[in-house]
Amino acid sequence: MNADIGYGAQARAAYAENPAESRGRLYPEPESPTRTPFQRDRDRIIHSSAFRRLKHKTQVFVYHEGDHFRTRLTHTIEVSQIARSLARALRLDEDLAESLALAHDLGHTPFGHEGEDVMHDCMAPFGGFDHNAQSIRVVTQLEQRYAEFDGLNLAWETLEGLVKHNGPLIGTDGAPLGKFKDGELPFAIREYAARQDLLLDTWPSAEAQAAAIADDIAYDAHDLDDGLRAGLFAIEDMRAVPFLASILEEVDGRYPGLEESRRIHEIVRRSITRMVEDVIREAVRNLEKIAPNNVQDIRMAGRCLVGFSRDMVLQEKAVKQFLFARVYRHADVLAVRRVVARIVRDLFERFLAQPETMPKPWNVGLGDLNEKEVARRVCDYIAGMTDRYAIEEHRRLFDDTPDLG
Secondary structure, X not given: OOOOOOOOOOOOOOOOOOHHHOOOEOOOOOOOOOOOHHHXXXXXHHOOHHHHHHHHOEOOOOHHHOOOOOEHHHHHHHHHHHHHHHHXXXXXXXXXXXXXXXXXXXXXXXXXXXHHHHHHHHOHHHOOOOHHHHXXXXXXXXXXXXXXXXXXXXXXXXXHHHHOOOOOOXXXXXXXXXXXXXXXXXXXHHHHHOOOOOOOOOOOOHHHHHHHHHHHHXXXXXXXXXXXXXXXXXXXXHHHOHHHHHHHHHHHHHOOOOOHHHHHHHHHHHHHHHHHHHHHHHHHHHHHHHOXXXXXXXXXXXXXXXXXXXXXXXXXXXXXXXXXXXXXXXXXXXXXXXXXXXXXXXXXXXXXHOHHHOOOOOOOOHHHOOHHHHHHHHHHHHHOOOHHHHHHHHHHHOOOOOOOO
């Protein structure tokens, strides 16, 4: 494999997922005469209700703060484009990489990570909450659009990549790994794994790994962009981070006196390019080293093959530390987070105590559910809300909805 691999049309690599060899769907369906299974999955995800709702879900800045900041939807689109670029360069299946990128945040709560943190705290007595696991629940159960099954009935490869895009979830002994090592796997994953084996003890496909690292690249770049445009920090503050300082020096050297909006864009796009090119070079090195003959060799490699180089890992960590201090922990952002945390907690506590106050169909058949099942239904309902709808529901139920402004 040539490290200078380009972006033109090329033959699929032997280690790429081949849609013609898909393991199929939980509920068998006739094949499409015009689309591969992964193209079909992409279309089903895009047409889902959960995907549309991403438009009004927070990334970092809540919707009232302006129309120019990223939402979950714009973030998802950016991730999908980076994932496709990586897949094309590495001769992977672009449609599968795109499908995984488009689906990766379907389970996110309103109000970004603050909403997820509060939901996890509220659900702690009932098995907790994890947005990745909730994405699986969305695509296998909560989307109710088709006549013959619940969920989207996605291909095995799409579900596998979605559930473990960050690596194996269990060891060969069945014990949970990573962030779940001190407990158990999230309910949604355990529930679905009982119906279909997703090989939770192996690494995912290279396409899933590409989608996962694309998420990190997009996250870093657009949070820098949004943080600058929101005035949370100044361009010159970025000189404290060597990776960003070198980009700033490059931009200023080539375009002295460039107006600020264009300067910001040049910094952001060059940071994406550097990270993408680093991933491609590192992935090529890794793939040449193990010389995989098929996708199973990727799964059994024992480590991530599509990711940052060791040097970029350190540089990207410094970028994240900068963003944590200057954006995520900024006083203005924290002030809004405290408000939205109260909204989510109030909704959960009210619906758990009075589940009949949820609208149809969420309040149907409650008499057949135990407390844990009621809590899961409340969780599903709130997790699917947009920011605006969560605020509207709080106003419907409470007389003192806090002002986000």
